[in-house]
Amino acid sequence: MNQVNADRKLFVLDTNILMHDPMALYHFEEHDIYLPMVVLEELDNHKTGLSEVARNVRQTNRILVELMANATHDQLVAGLPIPNYFDKSHSHGTGRLFFQTTGFEDTQPFSLPGHKADNTLLATALALQKKLTDQQVVIVSKDINLRIKAGILGIPAEDYYNDQVLDDVSLLHGGMHVLENHFWDTHGKNMEAWQDNGKTFYRITGPLTQQWNPNDCISTEDNDFQALVKKIEPGSAVVQLARDYTQNKHAVWGITARNREQNFALNLLLDPDIDFVTLQGSAGTGKTLMTIAAGLSQVLDQRIFSEIIMTRVTIPVGEDIGFLPGTEEEKMTPWMGALMDNLEVLQGSQEGGAFGRGATDDLIKNKIKIRSLNFMRGRTFLNRFIIIDEAQNLTSKQIKTLVTRVGPGSKIICLGDIKQIDTPYLSETTSGLTFAVDRFKHWEHSAHMTLTRGERSRLAYYAAEHL
Numbered sequence: 001m002n003q004v005n006a007d008r009k010l011f012v013l014d015t016n017i018l019m020h021d022p023m024a025l026y027h028f029e030e031h032d033i034y035l036p037m038v039v040l041e042e043l044d045n046h047k048t049g050l051s052e053v054a055r056n057v058r059q060t061n062r063i064l065v066e067l068m069a070n071a072t073h074d075q076l077v078a079g080l081p082i083p084n085y086f087d088k089s090h091s092h093g094t095g096r097l098f099f100q101t102t103g104f105e106d107t108q109p110f111s112l113p114g115h116k117a118d119n120t121l122l123a124t125a126l127a128l129q130k131k132l133t134d135q136q137v138v139i140v141s142k143d144i145n146l147r148i149k150a151g152i153l154g155i156p157a158e159d160y161y162n163d164q165v166l167d168d169v170s171l172l173h174g175g176m177h178v179l180e181n182h183f184w185d186t187h188g189k190n191m192e193a194w195q196d197n198g199k200t201f202y203r204i205t206g207p208l209t210q211q212w213n214p215n216d217c218i219s220t221e222d223n224d225f226q227a228l229v230k231k232i233e234p235g236s237a238v239v240q241l242a243r244d245y246t247q248n249k250h251a252v253w254g255i256t257a258r259n260r261e262q263n264f265a266l267n268l269l270l271d272p273d274i275d276f277v278t279l280q281g282s283a284g285t286g287k288t289l290m291t292i293a294a295g296l297s298q299v300l301d302q303r304i305f306s307e308i309i310m311t312r313v314t315i316p317v318g319e320d321i322g323f324l325p326g327t328e329e330e331k332m333t334p335w336m337g338a339l340m341d342n343l344e345v346l347q348g349s350q351e352g353g354a355f356g357r358g359a360t361d362d363l364i365k366n367k368i369k370i371r372s373l374n375f376m377r378g379r380t381f382l383n384r385f386i387i388i389d390e391a392q393n394l395t396s397k398q399i400k401t402l403v404t405r406v407g408p409g410s411k412i413i414c415l416g417d418i419k420q421i422d423t424p425y426l427s428e429t430t431s432g433l434t435f436a437v438d439r440f441k442h443w444e445h446s447a448h449m450t451l452t453r454g455e456r457s458r459l460a461y462y463a464a465e466h467l
Contacts, residue, residue, distance in 0.1 A: 010136070020056065020160065022060040039121065137155065141157065147159070177216060178218075203239075243267055276440055283417065304383075305384055307367045313398075379405050381405055399433070
């Protein structure tokens with residue numbers, strides 16, 4: 001390997017980086033990449049199967065084959081140029097890809113015994129440090145323990161950041177703007193108002209309107225004025241007065257909003273102009289209950305959609321209890337406890353006695369279908385109200401796969417809490433739910449709301465805040 005200047009780093013990639021994102025090879029710009037033989041061996045062990053990891057490994061292998069095409073052994077030793085995949089105006093980036101073409105002397109410290117892949121990778125990085133005195137060697141891994149061991153051995157180690165949608169989760173779009181008390185002094189001049197199809201609209205002018213997104217929710221601090229942003233214009237915005245779902249006369253399947261955020265959420269869920277809604281909030285904030293109530297209202301009462309389809313990621317909180325018997329729907333039923341619990345609440349709110357509730361129960365069961373994520377690829381859903389629960393456990397690829405299944409006349413709702421991620425390689429900033437919220441925030445047919453207050457019970461609210 002040739003000696004290069006000190007400003008150029010050599011990134012030693014762990015296997016989990018390529019399992020997580022095959023395009024990672026193109027994300028290191030002017031810096032070099034080194035793939036130890038142990039990484040290639042681990043990729044080979046995980047290439048078989050239908051899981052997302054196996055698909056990512058196979059894609060990584062295809063990328064490596066393309067980069068190695070027609071290359072001689074001398075060229076491999078000298079390093080392969082990495083194409084600038086994301087900027088087609090430049091055919092090649094300045095970084096190079098190196099493979100481990102020779103063995104190193106035994107540099108494995110006594111503190112790392114055995115033949116674990118992680119220890120072999122650390123030993124390789126130590127050997128590269130000794131060999132490349134004028135180039136910084138950095139390990140890149142999603143494995144926290146590996147980064148800890150690297151730090152102990154004096155090897156710089158970093159997480160992989162290119163998969164992050166945001167640098168900080170606090171920057172995530174919340175979906176609501178609370179207006180200051182002096183807002184109307186600067187934005188209420190020459191305000192127009194009109195009605196159309198029973199809806200009230202206002203045109204608000206002022207600098208703050210340019211910070212809003214379509215379907216953002218705005219409210220005064222005293223909640224006297226609540227509206228949805230419908231159109232952004234130069235120097236102004238058109239807003240629609242929100243419907244008050246806190247009143248019993250506007251109840252949705254017996255459900256009324258208990259706070260400002262829930263009221264906005266119901267407005268978004270019932271708006272026919274919005275095709276994609278994301279609801280983010282901790283346990284007990286009413287995400288699932290309001291979504292199912294809005295879905296039943298639009299399926300059974302308004303007949304906008306033909307049925308409700310509900311799905312979620314099947315990741316257990318505790319130990320896996322093994323295989324489940326039955327059909328697809330029967331296998332998914334234990335994972336849909338949230339659906340069943342909320343249906344009990346909604347059915348209990350219906351009038352007509354035991355017979356009427358029984359008839360309603362049968363009707364609901366015929367209109368709600370439970371589906372597994374495993375069988376979503378290639379499908380198209382027409383005139384469906386689609387609910388994706390626990391969306392925080394989805395990757396950005398899985399979110400894309402699901403949302404692109406939606407056909408004409410359908411609406412999709414993503415529910416989740418980014419603080420309750422159960423899959424090991426996702427974080428608050430890399431979750432598919434975060435990805436969807438950020439990428440859709442400027443689209444005129446999408447909306448987001450962050451629910452903040454738990455309404456399940458006083459005990460659940462206190463536990464969520466203090467435990």
